[in-house]
Amino acid sequence: MLKLHYNLEKISMGLVAAIILAASVGGIVEIAPLFTIDETVELPDDLRPHTPLELAGREIYIREGCYACHSQMVRSLADELDRYGPYSLASESAYDHPMLWGSKRTGPDLARLGEKYSDAWHVAHLINPRDVVPASIMPSYPWLTRSLDTELLSPSLATLARLGVPYDEAMIAAADADAAAQSRPDSDAMDGFIERYGERPAARDFDGDPSRLTEMDAVVAYLQSLGTLTDAPYQILTEGGQ
Amino acid sequence: MTASLTVAERRIGLLISILLALMGLVMAAAAGHGVMSLHGFMALALGLGLAFILGGSLYEAEAPADRLSRYYDAPTRFGISMTLIWAMIGMAVGVWVAALLYWPEGTPAWPATSFGRLRPVHTTGIIFGFGGNALIATSFHVLQRTSRARLADSVSPWAVLIGYNLFCVWAVTGYMLGSTQSKEYAEAEWYADIWLVVIWVTYFVLYLRTLARRNEPHIYVANWYYLAFILVVAMLHIVNNLALPVQWTSAESFPIWAGVQDAMVQWWYGHNAVAFFLTSGFLGMLYYFLPVRSGRPIWSYRLSIVSFWGIVFFYIWVGSHHLHYTALPFWAQTLGMTFSIMLLVPSWASAGNAIATLNGAWHKVRDDATLRFMFVAAVFYGLSTFEGSFLAIRPVNSLSHYTDWTVGHVHSGTLGWVAMIVFGAIYTIVPQLSGKTDMASATAVEWHFWLAVSGTLIYVISMWNAGITQGLMWRAYEENGALSYSFVESVEAMAPYYLLRTIGGGLFLAGAVICAWNCRVTMRRAVGHATDRPLVAQPAE
Numbered sequence: 001m002l003k004l005h006y007n008l009e010k011i012s013m014g015l016v017a018a019i020i021l022a023a024s025v026g027g028i029v030e031i032a033p034l035f036t037i038d039e040t041v042e043l044p045d046d047l048r049p050h051t052p053l054e055l056a057g058r059e060i061y062i063r064e065g066c067y068a069c070h071s072q073m074v075r076s077l078a079d080e081l082d083r084y085g086p087y088s089l090a091s092e093s094a095y096d097h098p099m100l101w102g103s104k105r106t107g108p109d110l111a112r113l114g115e116k117y118s119d120a121w122h123v124a125h126l127i128n129p130r131d132v133v134p135a136s137i138m139p140s141y142p143w144l145t146r147s148l149d150t151e152l153l154s155p156s157l158a159t160l161a162r163l164g165v166p167y168d169e170a171m172i173a174a175a176d177a178d179a180a181a182q183s184r185p186d187s188d189a190m191d192g193f194i195e196r197y198g199e200r201p202a203a204r205d206f207d208g209d210p211s212r213l214t215e216m217d218a219v220v221a222y223l224q225s226l227g228t229l230t231d232a233p234y235q236i237l238t239e240g241g242q
Numbered sequence: 243m244t245a246s247l248t249v250a251e252r253r254i255g256l257l258i259s260i261l262l263a264l265m266g267l268v269m270a271a272a273a274g275h276g277v278m279s280l281h282g283f284m285a286l287a288l289g290l291g292l293a294f295i296l297g298g299s300l301y302e303a304e305a306p307a308d309r310l311s312r313y314y315d316a317p318t319r320f321g322i323s324m325t326l327i328w329a330m331i332g333m334a335v336g337v338w339v340a341a342l343l344y345w346p347e348g349t350p351a352w353p354a355t356s357f358g359r360l361r362p363v364h365t366t367g368i369i370f371g372f373g374g375n376a377l378i379a380t381s382f383h384v385l386q387r388t389s390r391a392r393l394a395d396s397v398s399p400w401a402v403l404i405g406y407n408l409f410c411v412w413a414v415t416g417y418m419l420g421s422t423q424s425k426e427y428a429e430a431e432w433y434a435d436i437w438l439v440v441i442w443v444t445y446f447v448l449y450l451r452t453l454a455r456r457n458e459p460h461i462y463v464a465n466w467y468y469l470a471f472i473l474v475v476a477m478l479h480i481v482n483n484l485a486l487p488v489q490w491t492s493a494e495s496f497p498i499w500a501g502v503q504d505a506m507v508q509w510w511y512g513h514n515a516v517a518f519f520l521t522s523g524f525l526g527m528l529y530y531f532l533p534v535r536s537g538r539p540i541w542s543y544r545l546s547i548v549s550f551w552g553i554v555f556f557y558i559w560v561g562s563h564h565l566h567y568t569a570l571p572f573w574a575q576t577l578g579m580t581f582s583i584m585l586l587v588p589s590w591a592s593a594g595n596a597i598a599t600l601n602g603a604w605h606k607v608r609d610d611a612t613l614r615f616m617f618v619a620a621v622f623y624g625l626s627t628f629e630g631s632f633l634a635i636r637p638v639n640s641l642s643h644y645t646d647w648t649v650g651h652v653h654s655g656t657l658g659w660v661a662m663i664v665f666g667a668i669y670t671i672v673p674q675l676s677g678k679t680d681m682a683s684a685t686a687v688e689w690h691f692w693l694a695v696s697g698t699l700i701y702v703i704s705m706w707n708a709g710i711t712q713g714l715m716w717r718a719y720e721e722n723g724a725l726s727y728s729f730v731e732s733v734e735a736m737a738p739y740y741l742l743r744t745i746g747g748g749l750f751l752a753g754a755v756i757c758a759w760n761c762r763v764t765m766r767r768a769v770g771h772a773t774d775r776p777l778v779a780q781p782a783e
Binding site for chain 1: 342343344346347351353356357358359361362417420421422423424425426450453454459460461466469470473474477481486487488489492494495496497498499500501502503504505506507508510518544547551554555556557558559560561562564565566567568569570571574577578581640643644645648649712716717719725729730733734736
């Protein structure tokens with residue numbers, strides 16, 4: 001063995017090949033099966049992708065680095081179930097490019113946040129967290145009241161569709177209009193929105209200012225959608241409880 | 243830079259600079275507005291600046307004729323300067339974000355400097371800026387000395403260093419402007435990622451070409467580690483960053499991976515960034531500078547072989563320990579945990595080998611602060627790898643994960659191990675490259691040492707307390723079955739630890755500033771080149 005190594009040390013390409021070989025095994029064994037086994041690729045029937053407005057909110061969540069302080073992954077531990085709700089399933093984030101499971105909880109987990117608070121609470125909290133939670137150390141985000149830039153919305157949906165997220169041609173074409181419609185449910189565009197996304201996504205004036213479509217609309221729509229894209233985790237919990 | 247290049251090399255450099263400027267121009271024009279266009283202008287400015295310097299030097303004196311009989315150290319000197327600049331930037335931003343957690347309204351609520359955007363500036367500034375420059379700079383030094391040959395050419399080392407720093411600047415300015423992939427330690431957007439691949443290939447080719455010219459039959463251990471660093475980081479970087487840009491003319495992109503597969507790929511990358519960026523290359527540093535500085539050969543050759551292959555093979559498996567109790571399949575979590583525990587063997591073999599090497603030189607460790615830096619690095623390497631294996635055990639992880647314990651663990655590795663070994667290497671190299679025997683101020687090195695050690699200890703101990711407190715508060719129940727604490731109560735309990743951590747980080751930063759000053763003075767008073775030489779004068783190619 002030592003002798004073999006003694007010789008290997010003299011051949012640089014030999015070392016290179018050996019390193020690549022040794023460093024490949026683990027990754028292949030752990031990653032490749034995830035693309036085939038049922039546990040990770042079977043999706044619940046009712047799973048829906050994010051609406052354009054929610055997607056825009058998600059991009060802002062990423063831009064601001066909210067994921068640095070918030071996880072979106074409830075672990076299967078008793079206290080987490082009691083604190084946050086049913087544990088997270090792999091299928092819930094199947095359309096998430098990238099996933100936002102997070103790695104640090106400076107603030108609480110957000111996987112089950114949807115409809116926990118009112119829109120107004122979120123708006124006030126994001127503008128200045130300490131107005132609603134005095135001991136909070138979360139940053140203020142007063143600039144979220146600016147207008148939402150929808151320029152990349154339609155190409156974003158198209159890109160995700162190419163990666164396998166179920167957005168169809170009509171959804172891609174109407175992305176801008178649907179984003180606006182979701183925050184102004186009394187407008188004419190609402191019919192088209194419902195036709196494409198159904199009645200399930202919450203549609204309302206999220207930021208309390210009907211005159212403009214803002215980044216706040218998008219972020220709050222996204223936060224209110226967390227944990228509501230499928231019922232599967234809740235069903236498992238009730239089945240388990242029986 | 244230019245004085246060490248021949249006129250022909252300056253011409254090649256000029257050509258590359260013009261190409262860089264053109265690339266920048268195309269990027270800026272195609273994107274039109276936004277981050278990508280700004281980054282295009284940065285490349286344009288850098289290319290033009292370099293073209294001016296190189297163009298202006300075309301008619302200056304030729305490089306000295308005897309240069310091929312010397313090692314090529316100018317790039318190393320530049321790399322060390324960049325290391326120190328990034329150390330100060332990265333650590334200062336670290337102290338800043340630490341302070342924001344204690345004092346959230348300490349700095350105005352501006353988008354560019356809000357916590358979530360500064361945090362990747364800190365991590366990228368430290369890992370890639372500080373760590374990466376240190377690795378590249380020292381690898382050039384070690385590669386030449388252990389091969390007893392000069393670098394294979396004089397242009398590509400500059401291309402690697404300057405191109406690499408352009409990547410770092412693109413990355414951190416991008417985050418501040420809101421451009422990020424959100425993948426931890428791989429936040430830079432797609433074009434920056436492609437750029438890094440180009441740089442990395444240049445680096446690898448330079449490494450192999452220089453190895454091919456070696457005058458020693460064997461490739462020394464340190465080079466195995468540097469090679470593993472270069473190769474595996476390339477593999478991780480490419481796979482984890484595969485993404486589809488929304489348009490070729492904007493920075494936004496979507497990773498091709500989603501959900502649980504993305505999580506696995508991300509932490510396969512994330513933990514092996516620790517392994518192959520923050521461990522392997524720095525072990526290369528340790529295996530060279532520790533014997534050199536202590537004047538003693540590596541204790542066991544056999545142990546170094548075992549630990550090298552153990553690290554290369556085992557590490558790749560452990561990433562899934564970041565995903566215990568999550569939606570990742572159970573078997574994958576178990577594999578991650580098992581290999582994490584086994585990893586302790588090669589890790590401690592390396593740490594033990596380093597410490598045993600010092601046996602017989604303890605009086606030097608006592609008297610020489612530089613060697614003490616390396617000794618402390620080896621000790622912290624041993625401690626944090628033990629802690630790492632421990633935290634990977636599923637029930638332990640249920641308490642520690644998502645808490646500040648992880649942050650403490652990472653910093654015992656980065657401050658205690660990575661930064662300490664870098665400082666040890668810098669204090670060895672800088673005088674040598676300046677033609678001197680010692681740093682300008684020995685007292686300053688002593689001060690730096692004690693600031694660094696106390697800063698690390700304060701940081702790590704406060705984060706242990708913070709993390710364990712958090713973990714216990716989150717899972718505490720009343721007798722009636724209700725949770726004892728609201729989340730915000732656990733946030734409030736963190737305040738004293740967050741303050742202490744900021745102070746610890748501040749001490750460490752102060753040490754780094756002293757180091758930068760000391761190196762600057764030493765380099766300014768340089769009296770010549772390094773005195774050691776390649777084995778035989780290389781014939782001009």
